[in-house]
Amino acid sequence: MRNSTITTFILLGLTDDPQLQILLLIFLFLTYMLSISGNMTIIFLILLDSHLKTAMYYFLQNFSILEISFTSACIPRYLYNIVTGDKVITYNACASQVFFTDLFGITEFFLLAAMSYDRYVAICKPLHYVTIMSSMVCRRLVFCCWVAGLFIIIPPLSLGLELEFCDSNTIDHFICDASPLLKISCSNTWYLEQTVTICAVLTFLTTLMCVVLSYICIIKTILGFPSAQQKKKAFSTCSSHMIVISITYGSCIFIYIKPSAKDSAAVNKGVTLLTTSIAPVLNPFIYTLRNKQVKQAFNNSIERILIFSKKK
Template sequence: MQNHTRITIFVLRGLTDNPQLQEFLFVFLFLTYILCVTGNLIIIVLTLVDPHLKTPMYFFLRNFSFLELLFTTACIPRYLYSLSSGDNSVTYNACVTQIFFITFLASTEFFLLTIMSYDCYVAICKPLHYTTIMNNKVYNHLLLSSWVIGLLIILPPLSVFLKLEFCDSNVIDNFGCDAFSLLKISCSDTMFTEKMVITCAMLLLIITLVLVALSYIYIIRTILRFPSAHQRKKAFSTCSSHMIVVSMTYGTCIFIYVKPPGKEQLALNKVVSVLVTSVAPVMNPFIYILRNKQVIQDFQDLIKRITYLPKV
């Protein structure tokens, strides 16, 4: 190993070498990124300025939108630069930094989704005690814990990952820096690192998924006991947006990391990864906006206030 030259520059292979497909990808990813920034900023601004949206549910939604914004920004702009300039090289430090932020933000997002499901549980199953249970101090501590635990759970595999050596191939078979792609080209023994990465990822998925599932089991059981169809419909509409986002997030993650990858599966996973980092952050804010009458009304009121010009 000491006779090899340590690699400090990597080359991203991307998704395709076809120039026409690259042009299409650039336009598609640029538009989805702009929509993502716009949609998530709308939610952040609305929940900050509108007094009707000063509840724990919208507090968590604002932070979820902030996470989505950071997550897609950690992935897409770098690939847009590669597509536009043709420069696919990336330094080791930049690659590790991107991996850190992607994994940190993704793990934090899973814990935040878990907290949001708990908020739905309290709102539907314990409505009379909601303001007591979900007070200012509690939901701020819950938010802080999601960031802290999200960081702590990635530190062990990341510390081992940083010890890997790269001295043979420097071509990353992906559109961005990805831990599993780097493990494949490392000249170190990666067995222990792979096991640690997979173990931490599975613990993250299983723990948060079980907690989310438990919340929704109690939610559904409580809703089915409501006497009127109107009450049941109203209760389902309260958490339906969150259920859709949770299903999309866990579904795509399980598809990518749990299903054993073959050659065709690896190519499909790259496409799904693009959708996760570009389309999902666009869809999530619009799912919350379009399925929430209060948010739609407040958004319309905000537009009216912005566009209103008093007569001179």
């Protein structure tokens, strides 16, 4: 995003209506605080509880870190814009927001694929689970997720930094995003659009293939279980992950499967709001409400806090 004359952008946000802005401020502030507190609770529970030292919870902990990072890269800035009325964002801040939101978002897809593999090993190879999903393997998988996300984002980001902006610096969005930036650029964006599409499709198909193949094997294995109780328990361990996958991939389809970046970003605003504010709130509850071990760890932590406060 190179230009000597334009050093700032103006983020139009979601609405100019003062009453709607107040409602948005309250809603986004509450969802952001719930997201941070919910995901931080998961992180600390997994750190402190010895019963949650398995591969599944290690991935869940890293997923929560990603959720906090992703929503923090978008929502606080928009809350500041609503409160102060200052819609201006500097070129560097805008470029940084594009980088971090895309990096966290792409890494999340690869982490979900790694979590699918973890569920495959747990159900299809339970006797070898501890050996296959050792702490070293888990750390390497998470590291590879971050590296893959970085490699996917580098080509379009390198091209994006060469964009020129001649007349308009008004971004029709509440965050700096690739589509509205391409819309206001006076450069030829065709090549960059194709690069973005290729990288998005590559990420989507690669991770989706891992997820689908894992769950095909999982479902085949579960259907071969002799008792209905075993089947129910096995499906229950995967249900939370499948719900989160459905939300994440469904949102991705709405955001990226479109004819051109020059089209209206109205639909994308709503879906981006879902992925940046609502999904990070839902995911901790989706994982914890259906997980007896996490609920037990939470109850144990509350009991320890109460006992400590009484002694004090």
